[in-house]
Amino acid sequence: MASVCKTFSRGFSSSAIRQTTIKHLTVIGGGLMGSGIAQVAASTGHQVSMVDQSDDILNKSKANIGKSLQRVVKKKFADDPKGGEQFLSETMGRIETSTSAVACMEKTDLVIEAIVENLEIKQKLFSELDAAAPKHTIFTSNTSSIPIGDIASSTKRLDRFGGLHFFNPVPVMKLLEVIRIPATSDETFNKLLAFGKDMQKATVNCKDTPGFIVNRLLVPYMIEAVRMLERGDASPRDIDTAMKLGAGYPMGPFELSDYVGLDTMKFILDGWSKNYPENPLFRPSPMLDKLVGEGKLGAKSGEGFYSYKK
Numbered sequence: 001m002a003s004v005c006k007t008f009s010r011g012f013s014s015s016a017i018r019q020t021t022i023k024h025l026t027v028i029g030g031g032l033m034g035s036g037i038a039q040v041a042a043s044t045g046h047q048v049s050m051v052d053q054s055d056d057i058l059n060k061s062k063a064n065i066g067k068s069l070q071r072v073v074k075k076k077f078a079d080d081p082k083g084g085e086q087f088l089s090e091t092m093g094r095i096e097t098s099t100s101a102v103a104c105m106e107k108t109d110l111v112i113e114a115i116v117e118n119l120e121i122k123q124k125l126f127s128e129l130d131a132a133a134p135k136h137t138i139f140t141s142n143t144s145s146i147p148i149g150d151i152a153s154s155t156k157r158l159d160r161f162g163g164l165h166f167f168n169p170v171p172v173m174k175l176l177e178v179i180r181i182p183a184t185s186d187e188t189f190n191k192l193l194a195f196g197k198d199m200q201k202a203t204v205n206c207k208d209t210p211g212f213i214v215n216r217l218l219v220p221y222m223i224e225a226v227r228m229l230e231r232g233d234a235s236p237r238d239i240d241t242a243m244k245l246g247a248g249y250p251m252g253p254f255e256l257s258d259y260v261g262l263d264t265m266k267f268i269l270d271g272w273s274k275n276y277p278e279n280p281l282f283r284p285s286p287m288l289d290k291l292v293g294e295g296k297l298g299a300k301s302g303e304g305f306y307s308y309k310k
């Protein structure tokens, strides 16, 4: 059921054959991830409703999308400023904002949830959406660490539920992990894979196992970096330099922590510590608790392991 998408601009597969019939999606959460997902969805021709808790937050999200799109335009339309302007205004024009997720359900084919990493809050949201959304609407979560099955259990549409795990920054990172729970139908899973292709991401399939693929490997590494600092083995700067120059990572673990957000890291650690109390890897981190307690959440708050204040 492929259809030709005529709205793409140059550099974004103007002749691409759309893989799915997902035309409208609702992205819930306009933070780091939600704004990136909304941006890429709109720039690949989808109509997007982006939802958050207040118009203030949504205005900031739209401003961030505008800045990120400028970077894309600078690169992709270096020799075509008019084309760049058109791409930017068409993309922004496909994004509408709302403070009510329920109000967006009527017209939506796909929900991507990217709110705070807390099971109870995600379940409450999805149970409300389940009552409001049309039968065909597929629900997904972008959770980093919560089992998709636990989130889906708050709904009656387990066959139309899956995980779409994007990576930060979404406009740059090429990977999308597509997760199925045992009840996810083949039809739903195939639609999610096809949607990933429409988003111009490379997809990998994964069962609903803790951390999926990337975070199963990344989280222990990040935890050990913080433990090294807590033990006084080395400074954040030296650990970051070592991993960049010695292991070829684009960012060291402390730069990446600040980029991901220390509040999100704490939600992940606390959640896994509750779910796997026997695993010493997930014991609380006094340093992380202190920083988050002081409101030092990383780049987004101006300070984390490093300072970003100008």
Ligand SMILES: CCCCCCCCCCCCCC(=O)CC(=O)SCCNC(=O)CCNC(=O)[C@H](O)C(C)(C)COP(=O)(O)OP(=O)(O)OC[C@H]1O[C@@H](n2cnc3c(N)ncnc32)[C@H](O)[C@@H]1OP(=O)(O)O
Residues within 6 Å of the ligand: 068, 069, 071, 072, 075, 143, 144, 166, 167, 168, 169, 171, 172, 173, 214, 215, 218, 219, 222, 223, 224, 226, 227, 250, 251, 256, 260, 265, 266, 268, 269, 284, 285, 288
């Ligand atoms: C004991 C306690 C421990 C706590 C335990 C918990 C641990 C939890 C950890 C797990 C976290 C889970 C998060 C998750 O679920 C999954 C993730 O997303 S993990 C993060 C994955 N991301 C990365 O690893 C990013 C690595 N970094 C990079 O790739 C680069 O540094 C980055 C692209 C961010 C920036 O590149 P850099 O060269 O440094 O800077 P430039 O500014 O020059 O950018 C390069 C290039 O990219 C373009 N660009 C950058 N950002 C954007 C953007 N937002 N929008 C659009 N374009 C962007 C920029 O314009 C440049 O383009 P050029 O054409 O090259 O000029």
Ligand SMILES: NC(=O)C1=CN([C@@H]2O[C@H](COP(=O)(O)OP(=O)(O)OC[C@H]3O[C@@H](n4cnc5c(N)ncnc54)[C@H](O)[C@@H]3O)[C@@H](O)[C@H]2O)C=CC1
Residues within 6 Å of the ligand: 028, 029, 030, 031, 032, 033, 034, 051, 052, 053, 057, 113, 114, 115, 116, 117, 118, 121, 125, 142, 143, 144, 145, 165, 166, 167, 168, 259, 260, 261, 264
């Ligand atoms: N930060 C990262 O690098 C990555 C995060 N994730 C996951 O994505 C999700 C979002 O993370 P971030 O974007 O980093 O968080 P964030 O803190 O930047 O943004 C979350 C947004 O959700 C909004 N929100 C909270 N509750 C809401 C509700 N009930 N309804 C509507 N909006 C609500 C907040 O106002 C905030 O704007 C989390 O599940 C996280 O684990 C996944 C991949 C990478």
